[in-house]
Amino acid sequence: MNLGNNLFNARKKCGLSQEEVAEKLGVSRQTISKWELDETLPDICQSKKLANLYGLSLDELIEFDIDVKEIQDIIDRTNDAVSEKIDWTKAWSKKYPILATYQNEVEVQVYASELNGLLEDLEKKYGYSDLDSFLVLKDILACLWKHRKKQN
Numbered sequence: 001m002n003l004g005n006n007l008f009n010a011r012k013k014c015g016l017s018q019e020e021v022a023e024k025l026g027v028s029r030q031t032i033s034k035w036e037l038d039e040t041l042p043d044i045c046q047s048k049k050l051a052n053l054y055g056l057s058l059d060e061l062i063e064f065d066i067d068v069k070e071i072q073d074i075i076d077r078t079n080d081a082v083s084e085k086i087d088w089t090k091a092w093s094k095k096y097p098i099l100a101t102y103q104n105e106v107e108v109q110v111y112a113s114e115l116n117g118l119l120e121d122l123e124k125k126y127g128y129s130d131l132d133s134f135l136v137l138k139d140i141l142a143c144l145w146k147h148r149k150k151q152n
Contacts, residue, residue: 002038012066027046
């Protein structure tokens, strides 16, 4: 994705017109259009103003991905009570069918015991809560997954 596209998507996500953005930044609508079409680039000061206007950091604006932003917004709006009602295994198994079938093939208790040991180790060594230990272990697994994908 390019910066112009990011600017366009961020503006649309905020529900602003080019005219409204131009007025808030003290530039012409044509200037906003040229930025969004990648004909010209905003200077660093204008970029910072755009990021603030769109509720993003400068890094987020440069790397803005509408799909990622929408997912993040959904996560931010989802409270724990709603999250607990969701059968995450069922939801994710639509995309990853193995999640619906592995229980019949894998000795789950063996792996659960090993994972439980790792969780207890995180709690004891670092004083993490139960939830924090799960989140740390999940994040470590996600990092391993990314590393393995790069190797293949």
